[in-house]
Amino acid sequence: MNDKCHLELTHVNIDFPTDTGPFRALEDVSLKIDKGEFITLIGHSGCGKSTVLNIVAGLHRATAGGVILNGREVVEPGPERAVVFQNHSLLPWLSTYENVELGVKQVFKGKKSRAEMRDWIEHNLELVHMSHARDKRPDEISGGMKQRVGIARALAMQPEVLLMDEPFGALDALTRAHLQDSLMEIHASLGNTVIMITHDVDEAVLLSDRIVMMTNGPAATIGEVLHIQLERPRERLALADDARYNHYRSNVLKFLYERQKRPEESGEADDAAAPGTDDPREDVKPENIALRVVGS
Amino acid sequence: MQTETTLNKYQAYDLKFMDRLLTFLSSDQRSGGARRLVQAVGVPLAAVALFLMLWSVLAAKVQTSLGQLPGPAKVWEQALVLVDEHQAARAKEAAFYQRQEKRNAEKLAANPNAEVRIRPYTGAPTFFDQILTSLVTVATGFLIASLIAIPIGIVTGMSQTLYAAFNPIIQLFKPVSPLAWLPIVTMVVSAVYVSKDPLFAKSFLNSAITVTLCCLWPTIINTAVGVSTVDKDLINVSRVLRLPWLTKTMKIVLPSAIPMMFTGLRLSLGIGWMVLIAAEMLAQNPGLGKFVWDEFQNGSSNSLARIMVAVLVIGFIGFVLDRGMLLLQRKFSWDKSAITR
Numbered sequence: 001m002n003d004k005c006h007l008e009l010t011h012v013n014i015d016f017p018t019d020t021g022p023f024r025a026l027e028d029v030s031l032k033i034d035k036g037e038f039i040t041l042i043g044h045s046g047c048g049k050s051t052v053l054n055i056v057a058g059l060h061r062a063t064a065g066g067v068i069l070n071g072r073e074v075v076e077p078g079p080e081r082a083v084v085f086q087n088h089s090l091l092p093w094l095s096t097y098e099n100v101e102l103g104v105k106q107v108f109k110g111k112k113s114r115a116e117m118r119d120w121i122e123h124n125l126e127l128v129h130m131s132h133a134r135d136k137r138p139d140e141i142s143g144g145m146k147q148r149v150g151i152a153r154a155l156a157m158q159p160e161v162l163l164m165d166e167p168f169g170a171l172d173a174l175t176r177a178h179l180q181d182s183l184m185e186i187h188a189s190l191g192n193t194v195i196m197i198t199h200d201v202d203e204a205v206l207l208s209d210r211i212v213m214m215t216n217g218p219a220a221t222i223g224e225v226l227h228i229q230l231e232r233p234r235e236r237l238a239l240a241d242d243a244r245y246n247h248y249r250s251n252v253l254k255f256l257y258e259r260q261k262r263p264e265e266s267g268e269a270d271d272a273a274a275p276g277t278d279d280p281r282e283d284v285k286p287e288n289i290a291l292r293v294v295g296s
Numbered sequence: 297m298q299t300e301t302t303l304n305k306y307q308a309y310d311l312k313f314m315d316r317l318l319t320f321l322s323s324d325q326r327s328g329g330a331r332r333l334v335q336a337v338g339v340p341l342a343a344v345a346l347f348l349m350l351w352s353v354l355a356a357k358v359q360t361s362l363g364q365l366p367g368p369a370k371v372w373e374q375a376l377v378l379v380d381e382h383q384a385a386r387a388k389e390a391a392f393y394q395r396q397e398k399r400n401a402e403k404l405a406a407n408p409n410a411e412v413r414i415r416p417y418t419g420a421p422t423f424f425d426q427i428l429t430s431l432v433t434v435a436t437g438f439l440i441a442s443l444i445a446i447p448i449g450i451v452t453g454m455s456q457t458l459y460a461a462f463n464p465i466i467q468l469f470k471p472v473s474p475l476a477w478l479p480i481v482t483m484v485v486s487a488v489y490v491s492k493d494p495l496f497a498k499s500f501l502n503s504a505i506t507v508t509l510c511c512l513w514p515t516i517i518n519t520a521v522g523v524s525t526v527d528k529d530l531i532n533v534s535r536v537l538r539l540p541w542l543t544k545t546m547k548i549v550l551p552s553a554i555p556m557m558f559t560g561l562r563l564s565l566g567i568g569w570m571v572l573i574a575a576e577m578l579a580q581n582p583g584l585g586k587f588v589w590d591e592f593q594n595g596s597s598n599s600l601a602r603i604m605v606a607v608l609v610i611g612f613i614g615f616v617l618d619r620g621m622l623l624l625q626r627k628f629s630w631d632k633s634a635i636t637r
Contacts, residue, residue, distance in 0.1 A: 085529050091548065093552075
């Protein structure tokens, strides 16, 4: 086994049970990720991006193949693979501080003193610029702020891998740009490995070391991997006129809208590859089967 | 126009919250404060006035064997009479004790070793005594039911096995009118609760247990639903954090079930109050129900008006109980938006 390899997905297949038999959402997804790498997963809705992320998180088990992190197989969720959920998933009855505290208490139980934990929580809130709202409940802060707290909660668990499921999907362009900058700063200073799902081509090119483009489901897999060789730190304004940036951008666009063009551009469908929607076996119905009598 | 620009500006942020705020603001801008005042105070007042008018006009047309059906004026008059009767009874009671004390003091002055005792006052309960009895009874029944129902709701919500075990029993007993229980409860209480110096009257236990029996189901069912329908994302959060079972239950499952739990409790209390009145009427147990029944049997020309006073008071107390639960819910629930009318 390659020691250098930090996180490895090997021939991951996943089937979801449906009424008409198992539905294959992912087929033969293999990817090697180095420590500290920033990976984005991009692809059309329903192609199973979230499923890939959930398998790495341990929330789903692969039907075949598997995930190895630091030489150990991933069999269940754990705080070393923190997840930033698409809809922030903060506990509405806890304050910003308490939401972060929940994870910190769990991860650093017996390792940090109470005062150290408090400092650590405050440090992480500071990191996402949310210290001013430490005592606010999620329904008292904006969507962008909630997402920041979600990121702080994940970072505070000191994860080796940060898994982000369209973290900025529901935000407006300004807030989104702001959080992207924060994320780049944090990534530069902490050096976590990041896997992030996005629908936004600019976001993918700006943030990633590699963009993993996925084919359409069912039986989705990795179509192409694009290395983004832009030096960091990256500056969005400077990059706008950068020929390489635009080249990468058009590469991704071509993949998405020429090679993986879909008849219906739904865009809103659930990423979790809703079982049964694209099932080719749906065409196999009694009325579609013709019997030919051979011989007589 | 102004509303429109604000809408665009805020669209990005928490849509749900902003939506609500903007609806509030825009309705304010369009219709102005005066109109809202009319809506909040004027319309209900007008409706009540109309109701009272219709009541007095229509009641005058109904002749019963106990005389004309009373209108609002007659009912008001009887309400005042009931207050007077209560005060008179209290004065009588105070005088009764005063006389005894005086007599005892005299006895002790004559002979310091004399045996003195105070006999309790045994006057008939007034309307207000009956209200108090009913309130204590419903509170007791409701409390017992909640103490049983919430834990059962939690465990059935969390465990499929226990749900499967409890579900048939819950489904079978839920639709039973609690009044059907009353004879059984009465017999069981008489058989089991035998004590020379009973702490509670049997009639009180009968009513309270009947209330308990009907308060159980809505709380069990709503708690179980609340506990079993915790947002999947929040469960995933607890899985990623590898929260131990107890932490998960205390920090995630129970808080998220609280709004549903309160819904169940509110339903239970409402049903309990309605059932209590019926049970008191049927079993002749002390309380508002007995007051209504006694007045009905009494059949004086004032009886119908007095019953109507009781009806209005029952309604008002039911309303106050519901509001009280709502206040509790506001205090304890995180989800301020889930509170409905």
